[in-house]
Every structure is written in structure tokens, then in C-alpha cells.
Amino acid sequence: MRCSTVASGLELPGLTNGRLNGQLDGDDGWQVRPVPGAAAHKAYRCPGCDQEILPGQPHLVAWPTGDPEQRRHWHRVCWEARDRRAPRLRRPRRR
Numbered sequence: 001m002r003c004s005t006v007a008s009g010l011e012l013p014g015l016t017n018g019r020l021n022g023q024l025d026g027d028d029g030w031q032v033r034p035v036p037g038a039a040a041h042k043a044y045r046c047p048g049c050d051q052e053i054l055p056g057q058p059h060l061v062a063w064p065t066g067d068p069e070q071r072r073h074w075h076r077v078c079w080e081a082r083d084r085r086a087p088r089l090r091r092p093r094r095r
Helices: 077-079
Strands: 030-035 059-064 072-074
Touching: 059 077, 072 077
Parallel strands: none
Antiparallel strands: 030 059, 059 072
């Protein structure tokens, strides 16, 4: 997987030479981009834990290569643990 920074010279925790925590070394079919807190302007729901990612909270955006319409916002820890977790049941949303 490849990872790009949002702005040139931006330093993000865990990002080394355009790779996140050294884990993005295989081509597993995902594109991943870090989102710094300053660029996170709205709330999202993490598919890994089904909890909110609040505005201002640094996180990741991941999508299947070639299908950016399927992008999802993840907590960094949830993304790193996605292969070790069972799928979560999504709880119904309040209207």
C-alpha cells in the first residue's frame, strides 16, 4: 500500500518516508492516506470499531485501489488491527 502526506513537509506520527508505521509495504489492494487533525472537519464513523471519529481527530482514509467511492475513515489503531478483529455488527442509527 502506498501512503501520501496531505501537505509537503507535513510530519505525522508513525509516518516514515511516505509509509505508515512501516506496515504499508505490501500491495494488498488498498490506498491509505493520513488525515491530520487540522484537516478533519466533520465526524465520521470508523468501520473497525463503529465509534465516531470526531472533528479535529487525526485518522486515516482507506479505499480499495481503483474504487475511491468506497473510501472509509478509520482510527489508526483500528486500521492496524483490522486483520486481527472479527467483523463488527453495525448498530442502528438514531433518526
